Amino acid sequence: MDKAKPLLNVENLGISFGGLRAVQGVDLQLFSKEMVGLIGPNGAGKTTFFNMLTGVYEPTEGTIMLGNRKLNGLSPYKITQGGISRTFQNIRLFGELSVIDNVKVAYHSQAKHSLLSSIIRLPQHFNGEREMEEKALAFLEIFQLQRFKDEKAKNLPYGQQRRLEIARALAASPKLLLLDEPAAGMNPQETKELMNLIALIRETFELTVLLIEHDMPLVMGVCERIYVLDHGQLIAQGTPTEIKNNPKVIEAYLGEEVS
Amino acid sequence: MAFLKKVGFFWGGIVVSLVIFAVVQFLLSNGTLDLFYENTLVYMAINIILAVSLHLIIGITGQFSIGHAGFLAVGAYASAIITMKLELPFPLALLVGGIVAALAGFVIGFPSLRLRGDYLAIATLGFGEIVRIAFLNVDYVGGASGMMVEHFTTWPWVFGCMLVTILVILNFTRSTHGRACISIREDETAADAMGINTTYYKVLAFMIGAFFAGVAGGLFAHNFYIIQPSNFGFLKSFDILIFVVLGGLGSLSGAVISAILLTVISAFLQDYPETRMIIYSLVLIIVMLYRPRGLMGTKEITSLFSRKKKSKGGAKDGQSETVA
Amino acid sequence: MEYVQQLVNGISVGSIYALIALGYTMVYGIVKLINFAHGDVFMVGSFVGFYSITVLHLPFVAALLVSMVVCAIFGMLIERIAYKPLRNATRIAALITAIGVSLLIEYGFIYVRGAQLEAYPRDVLPDFKINLFGAEIESQAILILGVSIALMILLQFIVHKTKMGKSMRAVSYDAEAAQLMGINVNRTISYTFAIGSALAGAAGVIFGVYYTKIEPLMGIIPGLKAFVAAVLGGIGILPGAMVGGLLLGVIESFVSAIGFSLWRDGAAFIVLILILVFMPSGLFGKNRREKV
Numbered sequence: 001m002d003k004a005k006p007l008l009n010v011e012n013l014g015i016s017f018g019g020l021r022a023v024q025g026v027d028l029q030l031f032s033k034e035m036v037g038l039i040g041p042n043g044a045g046k047t048t049f050f051n052m053l054t055g056v057y058e059p060t061e062g063t064i065m066l067g068n069r070k071l072n073g074l075s076p077y078k079i080t081q082g083g084i085s086r087t088f089q090n091i092r093l094f095g096e097l098s099v100i101d102n103v104k105v106a107y108h109s110q111a112k113h114s115l116l117s118s119i120i121r122l123p124q125h126f127n128g129e130r131e132m133e134e135k136a137l138a139f140l141e142i143f144q145l146q147r148f149k150d151e152k153a154k155n156l157p158y159g160q161q162r163r164l165e166i167a168r169a170l171a172a173s174p175k176l177l178l179l180d181e182p183a184a185g186m187n188p189q190e191t192k193e194l195m196n197l198i199a200l201i202r203e204t205f206e207l208t209v210l211l212i213e214h215d216m217p218l219v220m221g222v223c224e225r226i227y228v229l230d231h232g233q234l235i236a237q238g239t240p241t242e243i244k245n246n247p248k249v250i251e252a253y254l255g256e257e258v259s
Numbered sequence: 260m261a262f263l264k265k266v267g268f269f270w271g272g273i274v275v276s277l278v279i280f281a282v283v284q285f286l287l288s289n290g291t292l293d294l295f296y297e298n299t300l301v302y303m304a305i306n307i308i309l310a311v312s313l314h315l316i317i318g319i320t321g322q323f324s325i326g327h328a329g330f331l332a333v334g335a336y337a338s339a340i341i342t343m344k345l346e347l348p349f350p351l352a353l354l355v356g357g358i359v360a361a362l363a364g365f366v367i368g369f370p371s372l373r374l375r376g377d378y379l380a381i382a383t384l385g386f387g388e389i390v391r392i393a394f395l396n397v398d399y400v401g402g403a404s405g406m407m408v409e410h411f412t413t414w415p416w417v418f419g420c421m422l423v424t425i426l427v428i429l430n431f432t433r434s435t436h437g438r439a440c441i442s443i444r445e446d447e448t449a450a451d452a453m454g455i456n457t458t459y460y461k462v463l464a465f466m467i468g469a470f471f472a473g474v475a476g477g478l479f480a481h482n483f484y485i486i487q488p489s490n491f492g493f494l495k496s497f498d499i500l501i502f503v504v505l506g507g508l509g510s511l512s513g514a515v516i517s518a519i520l521l522t523v524i525s526a527f528l529q530d531y532p533e534t535r536m537i538i539y540s541l542v543l544i545i546v547m548l549y550r551p552r553g554l555m556g557t558k559e560i561t562s563l564f565s566r567k568k569k570s571k572g573g574a575k576d577g578q579s580e581t582v583a
Numbered sequence: 584m585e586y587v588q589q590l591v592n593g594i595s596v597g598s599i600y601a602l603i604a605l606g607y608t609m610v611y612g613i614v615k616l617i618n619f620a621h622g623d624v625f626m627v628g629s630f631v632g633f634y635s636i637t638v639l640h641l642p643f644v645a646a647l648l649v650s651m652v653v654c655a656i657f658g659m660l661i662e663r664i665a666y667k668p669l670r671n672a673t674r675i676a677a678l679i680t681a682i683g684v685s686l687l688i689e690y691g692f693i694y695v696r697g698a699q700l701e702a703y704p705r706d707v708l709p710d711f712k713i714n715l716f717g718a719e720i721e722s723q724a725i726l727i728l729g730v731s732i733a734l735m736i737l738l739q740f741i742v743h744k745t746k747m748g749k750s751m752r753a754v755s756y757d758a759e760a761a762q763l764m765g766i767n768v769n770r771t772i773s774y775t776f777a778i779g780s781a782l783a784g785a786a787g788v789i790f791g792v793y794y795t796k797i798e799p800l801m802g803i804i805p806g807l808k809a810f811v812a813a814v815l816g817g818i819g820i821l822p823g824a825m826v827g828g829l830l831l832g833v834i835e836s837f838v839s840a841i842g843f844s845l846w847r848d849g850a851a852f853i854v855l856i857l858i859l860v861f862m863p864s865g866l867f868g869k870n871r872r873e874k875v
Contacts, residue, residue: 054452080454088452094445096509096557097438104435105442109454111435115463118434119427125434132435172454323675325682370860377617377678381810382859385852388807392849497682504679533698536690543683548668551676 007032007208008053008084008176013062014232015052022048023232026062030176035202035209037223039216039243041252045232046212047089050178054086055079066176081109085174087165089181089212095154099145099164102153103136106171136171142204143167143197159190163197170201176208177201183215191218198222220244228252268561280418287414295526297414301482303522304417305475308424310502310518311511312471315428317500318509318557319437320464321444322371323380326387327499329367330469332491333390334360334476336400339408339486344399349411353420353477360473361466363390368462375447387496394488405487412482420478424471429511431467440464444509501539505546507553512560588719589840590833595724595793597832598731602786603809604816604824605738606658606779612755612819613775615674619681620661621783622806623688626799628654628784629791630692633701643707643792647730650788651781658780659773667769685806692799700798703791727789734785735825738778742821747774755819804848811855817865826866 006029014024023045030036040046051057053064055076064071071079085106094102113128140146143163148156153164162182169177182198183191195218202209213219219226220240228236228243230252236243243249283300286292292300313327338356341347370382400406431437439460442450451457480486502521506513521539528535546553603625610618628650635646665684669677713720742748750771753761762768790805791797812831816823831851838850858865 056448056452075458076448076451077454077456080452085454086452088449092446092449092452094442094449096445097441101438101441105438105450105455106453108435108439109456113435115431115436118436119430121430129434168453323678370856373860373863376674378814378859378863380675380678381617381814382856384807385811385855388852389849389856392846392852396845396849497686500679500682508675533690533694536686537694540683540686540690544665544680544687547672547676547680547683548665551669551672 006030007034007067008210009063009065010053011063011065013049013052013059013064015048015057015060021232023052023229024061026229026234028227028234030208030210033202033206033208034225035198035223036211037219037226037240038210038212038229039214039219039226040229044229044252046229047180048232049229050086050180050212053079053178054084077109080172080174083175084178085169085172085176086178087162087169087180087182089184091161091165093153093161093165093168095152097153098150099153099156100133100136100140100149102164102168103139103171104132106168107132107135110173139167139171142200159186159193162186162190162194166197166201170205174207176210179209179211179213181212181214183213183218191215194218195222276422280415283418284414298482299522299526301412301414301417301478302526303519304414304421305478305482306499306502306518306522307421307515308417308471308475308478309499310506310514311424311428312468312475313499313503314506314509314511314514315431315440316464316468317503318507318511318514319432319444320440320461321447322461322464323376324367324371324383324465324468325380325493325496325500326367326383326385326390327468327472328491328493328495329383329387329390330360330363330472331476331479331495331499332387332394332488333363333469334473335480335486335491336394336406336476337473338477339406339480340400342411342481343406343408349416349481352481353416353474356477356480357470357473360476361470363473364465364467364469365462367469368465371461371465372458384493384496387491387493391488391491394491401487403488405485407485408480408483410481410484412478417478420474424474425511425515428467428471432511436460436463441509498539501543504553505542507555507557509557510553510555510559513553513555513558516560517554585840589836591720591724593833593836594829595727595832596835597812597829598728599786599790599793599805599828600809600812600831601825601828602731602734602782602789603805604812604828605735605821606783607810608813608816608818608821608824609751609775609779611813613751613758613772614666614670614677616666616677616681617810618666618776618779619678619685619806620665620688621779622802622804622809623685623692624654624658624661624780624802625783625787625790625806625809626797626802627657627688627692628780628787629797629801630701630787631784632788632791633703633797636704636707643788646707647785647788650784652784654784654787655777655781658776658783661780662773662776667772685803689800689802696799698799700796703795703797705795707792723793727793730785730789734782738782738821741778747771751775808851811851811858814855814865815858817868820865820867823865823867 008030010026010028013026015022026049038046038049048057052059055071055074058073066083069082094105111128111132113125117124137146140149145160145164145167148160153161156164166182183194186194199222211219211223223240226238226240226243227234228249235248235252236246287297309327309331313324316322316324334356337359338352341352341355342349367383367386371379374382394400395403439455442453442455443457443460447457502518503514506517524538525535603621606621607618610616631653632646632650635641635649641649661684665680666677669680708723708726711722713722742751750761750766751774753764753766754768754771758768808831809828812827813824815831816827831854834854835847835850839847
C-alpha cells in the first residue's frame with residue numbers, strides 16, 4: 001500500500017467536558033500494518049482519545065478519517081463495522097455468554113441469515129449459524145482458547161479473559177485494532193505471552209495496531225513508532241529510541257517509573 | 260451430534276406439548292375437567308405468553324420494563340374493537356391486537372435508548388399508567404365502565420398461541436440475533452463496540468415482546484366478557500414481572516414454570532386476594548434476598564439433561580472435561 | 584379569578600408531593616434505590632394521624648408529631664429488615680425488593696384492618712374562606728402550605744447545619760470515602776430513612792386533613808407522583824424535589840382547569856417520560872457520564 005496515504009488520519013482532535021479540555025490539538029497518522037504505541041502518564045487522556053476514535057465520545061473539535069471516510073459523530077457500532085475494533089482497559093466481556101458466543105457476537109454484523117430465517121428456522125439460518133460456529137472455532141484455536149469454548153466468559157482466569165477480549169475484537173475483522181492496556185494486571189510471564197500473541201496477530205491478520213500501555217519494555221519492544229500524550233496534548237512522537245531520550249517525555253514521567 | 264441433540268430437544272418438546280394439549284382437550288370435552296379447571300388452564304396459558312414475552316425484554320435484552328400490562332391493555336382493546344365494533348373474525352383480532360401492541364412497543368422502545376436500569380423501569384411504569392388512563396378517557400371503548408366482549412377464547416386457541424410464542428422467542432434467542440440481545444444485557448458499551456446495533460435490537464426486543472403481550476391481550480379480552488381499564492393497572496404489570504423475576508432473569512423455562520405455579524396458587528387463592536398479594540410480595544422479597552438471580556438463574560430446564568449427557572460422553576471428547 | 588384559585592390548589596397539592604418527594608430524593612441520593620414503599624409510609628402516616636385525632640383526641644399539631652415519629656421508626660425498620668441485606672446487590676434486585684415491600688405493607692395493612700375508607704373529622708383545623716384577588720381560598724390550604732414550608736426549612740437546617748446532615752451529604756457524595764473518614768454509614772442511612780419517612784408521615788396527615796378520605800391503597804398514586812416530582816427536580820437534589828413537587832401540583836391543577844380533569848393523573852406520567860427522555864438529570868441536576 002501507498003505509504004504516503006495514512007490508514008487513519010487524525011487532525012487537531014479535541015474534546016471538552018463542561019469547559020474542561022480533556023484532549024486538544026492531537027494530530028496522529030497511522031499507516032497500513034504499522035504497530036504504534038500511545039503512552040503518557042495516568043490521566044493524560046489516552047483512553048479518552050480511544051473513546052473518540054471508537055465513537056463512545058463525540059469529539060468537540062478536529063477530524064478523524066479512516067481511509068476516505070470521516071468518523072466524527074458516527075455511532076460506535078458503525079465505526080466498528082467500518083473497520084476499527086477495540087479492547088477495554090477494564091475487561092468488558094459478555095460474562096454470562098460462553099467463550100465461543102463472545103466471539104460469535106463480534107461476527108454478528110457479518111451474519112448472512114436474516115431475522116425471519118432464524119425465527120422460522122429456514123435452512124439459511126442453520127447454514128449461517130454453522131458458518132459462524134466454524135469461523136469462531138478457528139479463531140479460538142489461533143488463540144488457544146478452544147478448550148474453554150463452552151465455559152462462561154466470566155469464569156475464565158484473568159489472563160485468558162484478556163486473550164478472549166483480543167480474540168473478540170479481531171473477530172469483528174478490523175483494519176485497525178486499538179488495544180487499551182492489554183498487559184494491565186498481568187505478571188511478567190503473561191506479559192511475555194501477550195507480546196508473542198501480538199506478534200502473531202500482526203503476522204496472521206496483517207493489520208494496524210494502536211496500543212496504549214504502561215509497560216514500557218512491552219511498548220518499546222513491539223512498537224515501531226510511539227506517540228506521547230500529556231495533559232491532553234501530544235508532547236512527542238518518534239521511534240522508541242528517540243522517545244527514550246526525549247527530555248520532554250522524561251519530564252512528563254518524572255515521579256512515575258521510567259525504564 | 261450437538262446438532263442432533265438440539266433437534267431432539269426441539270421435536271421432543273413439540274411432541275410433549277402436543278400430547279399435553281390432546282390430553283387436556285380430551286378431558287375438557289368429556290367433562291372430566293370442569294369450568295374452574297378450564298378457566299385456570301386458559302389463564303395459565305395467557306400468563307405463560309405474558310411471562311415469556313416479558314422474559315425477552317428483561318431476561319434476554321436486559322431492559323427493565325415494568326409496564327407490560329400497558330401492552331396487554333393495548334392488545335385487549337385493539338382486538339375487542341376488531342371483533343365487537345368492526346365485527347371481523349377473532350383470529351384477525353388477535354393479529355391486530357399483536358400488531359398494535361408492537362407499535363406501542365416501538366414507541367416505548369425509544370425511551371429505552373436513553374435510559375437505563377431503574378430510570379427505564381419508572382418510564383415504562385409511567386407508560387403503562389398513561390395507557391390505562393387513556394382508555395379510561397375514551398368513550399368509544401366505554402371509559403371506566405369498560406367494554407363488553409364476546410367469549411371466543413378457547414383452550415385450542417390459547418394453547419396454539421402459547422406454543423407459537425414460546426417457539427418464536429426460543430428460536431429468536433438461540434440465534435445470532437438473540438446473542439446480540441444478550442450481549443446488550445451483559446455489557447451495552449462492549450456490544451456497541453463489537454458492531455451490534457444496540458438501538459435496533461433494543462427496540463426490536465420491545466416490539467416482539469409487546470406483540471405477544473398484545474396477542475395475550477386479545478385472548479384475555481375474549482375470555483372475560485368485559486374489559487375495563489382497571490384490569491390493566493400496574494398490579495397487573497407486577498404480576499407479570501413476578502413470573503420473570505421468580506423464574507430467573509434470563510431463563511425461559513424458569514418464566515414458564517413460575518407462570519404455571521403462580522397461576523395455580525392464584526386460582527386457589529382467588530377468594531382471598533389479600534392473602535394472595537401477601538404471599539406474592541413475601542415470595543418476591545425472599546427470592547431477592549436469597550436468590551437475587553431468581554430460582555433458575557439464567558439456566559434452562561434442558562441444561563439439567565444435557566449436563567448428564569455431557570458427563571457420560573465426556574470420555575470420548577477427552578478435552579471437554581478438563582475445563583476448570 | 585379561576586386561575587388564582589387553581590394556582591393555590593396546585594400549590595397545596597404540590598406541597599404534599601414535595602414533602603413525599605423529599606424522602607424519595609434523599610433515599611435515592613444516599614443508597615441509589617427507588618424506595619417504592621415510600622408511598623406506603625405516607626399511607627401509614629395518614630392512618631396514624633387519623634387514629635391520633637379520633638381515638639386519642641389529640642390536636643392537629645400533636646397528631647402530626649406522633650405520625651412523624653411513628654413513620655420515622657417504621658422507615659428505619661423497613662431499611663434494616665429489607666434493604667440493608669441488599670446493599671451490594673444489583674439495583675434491579677433492590678428495586679424489585681422495594682416493590683415487594685410496598686405490596687406487603689399495602690396488603691398486610693388491608694389484611695389486618697380491612698380495606699374500608701376512613702374520613703378525617705372536618706373540624707381538625709379552622710375552616711373559613713379568605714378572599715384573595717377575588718379568589719376564594721380555604722384557610723386549610725394556607726395552613727397546609729405553612730406547615731410544609733416550615734418542615735422544608737427545618738430539613739434544610741438539618742442537612743446543612745447539623746453533624747448528621749453533613750454525614751448525609753458526605754455519604755451521598757461518596758459512601759466509601761465517607762466510611763474511610765470515620766462516618767458511620769449504616770447509621771447515616773438509617774437517619775436518612777427516618778427523616779424522609781417522617782416527612783412522608785407529615786404529608787399523610789396533611790393529606791388526610793385536606794382531602795378527608797383515606798384508605799390503605801391511597802399511597803400508590805401520590806407516591807408515584809412524588810417520585811415524578813423528584814425526577815423532575817433532579818433526583819438526589821433537595822431543592823429540586825421541592826420545586827418539582829410544587830410544579831407538578833400546579834401542572835395538574837391547570838390540566839384539570841382547562842377541562843381535562845380525567846387526564847389529571849396522566850399528566851404526571853407524561854411529564855415523567857418527557858423529562859426522562861429529554862432532561863434525564865432533571866431541572867437542577869448535572870449530567871453524568873458513564874466511565875468507559
